[in-house]
Amino acid sequence: FRPGYSTELRLLQAADTVRERCFELLKDKSLVSSPDGETAHDAALVQGMYGLILDWDHRNEEGLEPFKPMVERLTAVKSLDEMTEFLLSEDNYCFGIFPAGVGLSVNSQDSSLYEINISSTGLMAYSDSAEYDKETVSGKRRKEFDDNVFSYMLSRFGIEGEEKQRYMEDAFAFEAGIAPYIKSTLDWASPNAVREAINPVTMEDIASFCDAFPLPEFMEAYGYADSKLINLEEPLWLLAMNELYREESLDMIKAYTLKGMLRGIMNISDEEAFRAYQDYAGQFAGITDNEPDEDIAYETARAYFPYCFDRLYIDRYLSEEMRAEIEKLCRDCIDTYREMLSENEWLSADTIKEAINKLDHMTIHAVYPDKWADDSIYSFASAEEGGSYWKAVKSVMMGSHERTLSRINGVVDKDIWGIDILDTNAYYNAVDNSINIIPGFFCDVSYRSDMSLEEKYGALGTVIGHEISHAFDTKGAQYDAYGNVSNWWTDADYEAFMKRAEKLVRYYDKVVAFDNGIPYRGQLVQTEAIADMAGMKCMLKMAEKEKDFDYEKFFTANAELWARKDTQEAAENAAMFDPHPLHYLRANVCAQQFDEFLDTFEVKEGDGMYLAPEDRIAVW
Ligand SMILES: [Zn+2]
Known part of the structure; x- marks a missing residue:
């Protein structure tokens, strides 16, 4: 296997060709001063992000410092009200996790319209809710990965011993508590899943389901509540989530949120954390040699700005x-x-x-x-301009959010x-x-x-x-x-x-x-x-x-x-x-x-x- 891969097939040559050509685009500094404004902006974004990811000196210098205040704020949470306040904060929106998926999608019954879709709590210990009931060999490996990542990051923030143990157990207990109400991988593969996932609701409906869980407040805070079309994928899950969101579950909710946040931080902070993540992810997939940093930086930059790479690529190669x-x-x-x-x-x-x-x-x-969609909404400071990777990530998150808001109640441009x-x-x-x-x-x-x-x-x-x-x-x-x-x-x-x-x-x-x-x-x-x-x-x-x-x-x-x-x-x-x-x-x-x-x-x-x-x- 090539370093960083758990698979070999001849089709990977397609990815090799794309990668080699994208490296040419990343190296070509003349693109940034192209007379074509869109080309110059696309090149600035992809080259800027690539440079920030590989700027280990600056990343190591900042270390975990930029994230300490928000981790401290979360670990200091003492009541459900404080928990709610934290969940609705901008830091949690950009780097953490909210125990529900809320996002823009296309309406199932009229695909010319956008809707806001609400999906169930993201699970981290296992990716399939069925594993909480019966663990498979693959699930066991996944949980080891999850435990390793959480344990490592807790230590990096000085949380050790019994306190660490409690956080790990509580986070898992929260996921295990909600998992029975979340569809499994096999449930989603069923043909019936298409129709079962269509449940149009109003904000009033959501408010009536949630006397404790602050989903309505979250949707208000982030502008989703203005959507005329809202879909709730799994109504039974929302009822269960509302029951779980109580003062007596505070420690579990807090631990789950902390795990989500530490996972988000791990890959965008310093080199030590990044290497640890690579090792744990490698164990999960049976990978022994790590992929070169340059390849990972390219893949990550492409994941943030796929259409910028696409446009530059078309101009030169297609x-x-x-x-x-x-x-x-x-x-x-x-x-x-x-x-x-x-x-x-x-x-x-x-x-x-x-x-x-x-x-x-x-x-x-x-x-x-x-x-193409207009990507001019994105901007951040590059390494040369004194920027940081994590700041760029935050600005991309906020840019994407602005785009989502601009599409709510709009028509889909097919x-x-x-x-x-x-x-x-x-x-x-x-x-x-x-x-x-x-x-x-x-x-x-x-x-x-x-x-x-x-x-x-x-x-x-x-x-x-x-x-x-x-x-x-x-x-x-x-x-x-x-x-x-x-x-x-x-x-x-x-x-x-x-x-x-x-x-x-x-x-x-x-x-x-x-x-x-x-x-x-x-x-x-x-x-x-x-x-x-x-x-x-x-x-x-x-x-x-x-x-x-x-x-x-x-x-x-x-x-x-x-x-x-x-x-x-x-x-x-x-x-x-x-x-x-x-x-x-x-x-x-x-x-x-x-x-x-x-x-x-x-x-x-x-x-x-x-x-x-x-x-x-x-x-x-
Ligand atoms: Zn297919």
Whole structure:
């Protein structure tokens, strides 16, 4: 494994290419004085943030000093009222944690409008609420990481011995107390989760749920209360949270808040804290060698300002021709889906018509957009100007908050994609019915303009087919052509569809991927498994139209895209939380559904890769 990685796959070359080019952009000081104002500002932000992250001298000089007053203020809290006051403070907003997620999102029933969405308490000890009930091997590692981080930071602030022990136990007790009322990873993977999460409420409703928990006060203090549309994802959680927010739970709430704050501080303070974090995170993922600081600084700067990097990158490295070629491939795939749907034998004509309507309205986001959000709201002092990393983080937080406030009660501009095009990924976005095929995904193994047609189909083609099919997986099927949650299926068709999906879920439930009791769960991977198979079917259909199509090349290109090595820890964590099947399953289970594969590689009954037609699980 390369330093800092728990995974190796050829697709990582795509991230390497992006990184090398971004380093050129970070080094090019002339960009900052570009006559184009936006370019100059973008370059100042990314180069400034990169420089501040690597300014160890200044970070070490300041150490934990800038954070001491707020940690002291929190540890001195003596009553629930003081606790509430602290939770509503600006310091806690920027560096700490509020025991509810409140943020801007797109309204589910009218995707042209923004709403304020309220989600449940963030859990730190485990990332899955189910682990508080029954701990898995992966969960155990996660808790060790959480304990290590909290314990280390408490010591750095001089909290030791029994006091430390109490903080650690109290913080965990708080999470364990609220976890039973929070949906698990598996609950969220259920198709029902889409509708269950839609609960429109008013500020009056929230006030009536919260006679103790200061959620209404938090929303007022930060301007969220002005939103006409508010959604509460988990009403039962809010009732439980309100019950928990009592004077007798003060120590637990305080300990939880302290843990969240210390975690926030750990990565933005000095080098010693940063190294400790790296070591603990490495243990969690089975990583032994740390990633170079420059790479981490680049990734962090990109996480703060993705669109600034994107714009600089497009100017220098991308072309209209590339965009036109990818757009055409996407268009061809959508046309093929139209054929697949019109030939479908288990859906009624009404549902097929609606499904084709959804395809007709699908938006293709190929390579890069023409329109961007305005990032001129951001500014901070660079290292040369005497700035600090933590001050820059605070100013970015406040800038993002201003942007959120400006969007409340506004209309969603769907020409702005809202995704980082340099991510090593591709997406279907249900709320605007778009497929997003972006340059961060391109490398030798995924897409090159000089690849053979078979390789193009086997690699990027299957990925485009995969993304389109998310419009018709068990979750995407609940959104209509305009990205609104709305039922366009007849009852009988939806039942037939779910029956096919259940067969697939049962297949994956039987997979034994590990010998240490880590379960494999069909429900978690169903949407991605359905998408892989549909994507491959779409490409095989396009292949039928080609003379002398080389199927071996096609399947090999697909397998090379997914060939991957993980540390044991990373593979186990993926099985627990990643909705994509493990990569060996992605390649093998998908291929064995198709006669073209079995024929090409002469797979026969009795062979490990053989799957009888009646046992096949492709939904589409
Ligand atoms: Zn997917």
